[in-house]
Structures are given as structure tokens and as C-alpha cells.
Amino acid sequence: DAGITQSPRHKVTETGTPVTLRCHQTENHRYMYWYRQDPGHGLRLIHYSYGVKDTDKGEVSDGYSVSRSKTEDFLLTLESATSSQTSVYFCAISEGGIGNQPQHFGDGTRLSIL
Amino acid sequence: DQQVKQNSPSLSVQEGRISILNCDYTNSMFDYFLWYKKYPAEGPTFLISISSIKDKNEDGRFTVFLNKSAKHLSLHIVPSQPGDSAVYFCAAGGNTNAGKSTFGDGTTLTVKP
Structure with missing residues (x-):
């Protein structure tokens, strides 16, 4: 199994508080991704990274920011959490930048914002 | 507009029979499907993929078929086993977009013993 660790695995917090989710990989893969999954929806890309300090927005990036200061760590921050950001968040990694190279996913972080 | 669609939210099949999961897409620029x-x-977890230049790819019990003219792909599982019960996501990607994939909403497969 690809070495991907997401922390925390579960978090409950209140509206308006900042939240940071961490994704750590031991595979030295260049590409990292943050998705959210909501009931009845597939995985929607929030942000992705194509190298240290190189990040870009995905399709649902509003309200989220990311940082990647080291190859192995990709952080997702909700500056001021809202109830609409209650979701399951998945981190993924990929060795290459072409579409046929599969992504390897962490086991997710279940985030509840009350 | 959703570029990758899985129109069946759920599918139930009997153990030993074939499971067919379907996926439609709208963007003709996709190079790969997973x-x-x-x-x-x-x-x-990754299961199987197919390049847009092929029409079939097989890996054990799993076969993916691609019909480019119809912008349709399907995953066949033969024979189906109870351990195949899971949510299956179709995804599509290109060669020039940092490995990003667009995912469908998923189909929940239940294989009954």
C-alpha cells in the first residue's frame, strides 16, 4: 500500500474556527491532491500540488487554502470553517503528471462543522 | 456541467453473475479513463484503466470497454464475488493537466451470495 497518512481521521469543530488537515506521504511522489466527497457526489478536487511550493486550484477551491513546504506534506486549511464544508476529505498522491497514472488515496478525514 | 457521469447510483447482482457498471463522459479531450x-x-483504490486509443483492457476478472464514438465506457466484473461489493468510481484524465482526474458520482455495487 502507498504510504499516505491523513491526520486527524475525525474532527468536530465549530463554525468560524480555523481547521488544518494534514497529508503525509512516504513515497516521494511529486503530485498531491485534496478532494472532498459528499453524499451522492463523487470526489471533487479542491487543490493540488505539482511540487514543493507549487500549488493550484481545483474545481471547489473557495474557502480553502493549501501549502506544501516539503515533498512529503500537503496541508489543507479552512480559514474559517462553515457548515457547508462538513465532508469527508481525501488526500491522494501520484507519481507522474499524466492521466493514466493512478492516484493513491489516504483513508480520509471525516470533518464535521457544527 | 458534469463531465463524467455514472447514471446508476446502485446495482445489485447475484454471486457468480456478471456485473456491468457504466460511465459516460462529455469531454472528447480525455486521454485516459480509470x-x-x-x-x-x-x-x-485503483482498479483498472484504459487509454483512449484502445477499446478494451482486461485484468483478471475485470474488463473495461471504451466506446469513443458514444463517449461511453463500462466495467465488467466476471464472475462477481461478494467481496466486490463496494462503490465504484469512474474517472477521466488527460496527459497535460498534472495528472488530475475528473470523477463520476459512483455506483454502489452489491453482490449477493
């Missing part, structure tokens, strides 16, 4: 499988409380 299927992922997801169990509850786990992340998705």
Missing part, C-alpha cells in the same frame, strides 16, 4: 473501488471508511 476505475476506482472504494470500501466504507477507506480511500478509493
Whole structure:
């Protein structure tokens, strides 16, 4: 199994508080991704990274920011959490930048914002 | 507009029979298509992929068929086993977009013993 660790695995917090989710990989893969999954929806890309300090927005990036200061760590921050950001968040990694190279996913972080 | 669609939210089949999961897409620029499988409380895992220049790819019990003219692909599982019960996601990607994939909403497959 690809070495991907997401922390925390579960978090409950209140509206308006900042939240940071961490994704750590031991595979030295260049590409990292943050998705959210909501009931009845597939995985929607929030942000992705194509190298240290190189990040870009995905399709649902509003309200989220990311940082990647080291190859192995990709952080997702909700500056001021809202109830609409209650979701399951998945981190993924990929060795290459072409579409046929599969992504390897962490086991997710279940985030509840009350 | 959703570029990758899985129109069947769920599918139930008997053990030993064939499972066929379908996926439609709208963007003719996709170069690759992938299927992922997801169990509850786990992340998705890669199952099988196919290039847009092929029409079939097989890996054991799993076969993916691609019909480019119809912008349609399907995943066949033969024979189906109870352990195949999971959510299956179809995904599509290109060669020039940092490996990003666009995912469908998923189909929940239940294989009954």
C-alpha cells in the first residue's frame, strides 16, 4: 500500500474556527491532491500540488487554502470553517503528471462543522 | 456541467453473475479513463484503466470497454464475488493537466451470495 497518512481521521469543530488537515506521504511522489466527497457526489478536487511550493486550484477551491513546504506534506486549511464544508476529505498522491497514472488515496478525514 | 457521469447510483447482482457498471463522459479531450473501488471508511483504490486509443483492457476478472464514438465506457466484473461489493468510481484524465482526474458520482455495487 502507498504510504499516505491523513491526520486527524475525525474532527468536530465549530463554525468560524480555523481547521488544518494534514497529508503525509512516504513515497516521494511529486503530485498531491485534496478532494472532498459528499453524499451522492463523487470526489471533487479542491487543490493540488505539482511540487514543493507549487500549488493550484481545483474545481471547489473557495474557502480553502493549501501549502506544501516539503515533498512529503500537503496541508489543507479552512480559514474559517462553515457548515457547508462538513465532508469527508481525501488526500491522494501520484507519481507522474499524466492521466493514466493512478492516484493513491489516504483513508480520509471525516470533518464535521457544527 | 458534469463531465463524467455514472447514471446508476446502485446495482445489485447475484454471486457468480456478471456485473456491468457504466460511465459516460462529455469531454472528447480525455486521454485516459480509470476505475476506482472504494470500501466504507477507506480511500478509493485503483482498479483498472484504459487509454483512449484502445477499446478494451482486461485484468483478471475485470474488463473495461471504451466506446469513443458514444463517449461511453463500462466495467465488467466476471464472475462477481461478494467481496466486490463496494462503490465504484469512474474517472477521466488527460496527459497535460498534472495528472488530475475528473470523477463520476459512483455506483454502489452489491453482490449477493
